[in-house]
Amino acid sequence: MKYHELVKFVADEPVFETGMLLAGNIDAVNLRRQLSRWTRAGRLLQLRRGLYALAPPWQRIKPHPFLIANRLGPGSYVSGLSALAFAQAIPEYVAEVTSCTGGRPHTHLTPLGRFSFRRLKAGLRFGYRQVALGDGQTAFMATPEKALLDLIYLQPGGDDPAFLKELRLNLDVLQSNLLDDFAERCRVPKLVRAAKRISKMARDTPEYVKL
Helix, strand or coil, X not given: CCHHHHHHHHCCCCCEEXXXXXXXXXXXXXXXXXXXHHHHCCCEEEEECCXXXXXXXXXXXXXXXXXXXXXXXXXXXXXXXXXXXXXXXXXXXXXXXXXXXXXXXXXXXXXXXXXXXXXXXXXXXXXXXXXXXXXCEEEEEECHHHHHHXXXXXXXXXXXXXXXXXXXXXXXXXXXHHHXXXXXXXXXXXXXXXHHHHHHHHHHCHHHHHC
């Protein structure tokens, strides 16, 4: 396979896996050797073994970080600060993409950013949906309410009022009834306490919503 043939074949794919190139009479060993050579030459970006993106200027569609996260961790969903920032529930920009997974916790350092995966037990992996990211890309992401609960669950002292206040939550984005329902469904006392404290913060300090 020539490089221009590869570009034409994957032009509409923000990221692609080696497997999609192996259809037909393709020498797998030679293909992997070519991919390694193009990566060293700066024509491809290797995100993990077997997962690549075209490098600029050959890249037609810039891969969204959340799409990359989903492809790095099949079965995972974007959550925590990443999902909260996307929903404008917190004011800060978040560089590292955090996802929740049923597998082991791990971190990927790639040419396109840092991606961390935090483990949640099966009973806590809910409250996410597929979200459109633009350019035909989608990713599985927690709702703002579930993203907040995931963050609190994984953060030591996450239900502490001081920590919750430091987040500077935009409570206009969060549905308090959904937050309460999700917390009760999790059956984790820490999350139930946190949901009640967030509701109290909203009642006691209405202007907090606008921070």
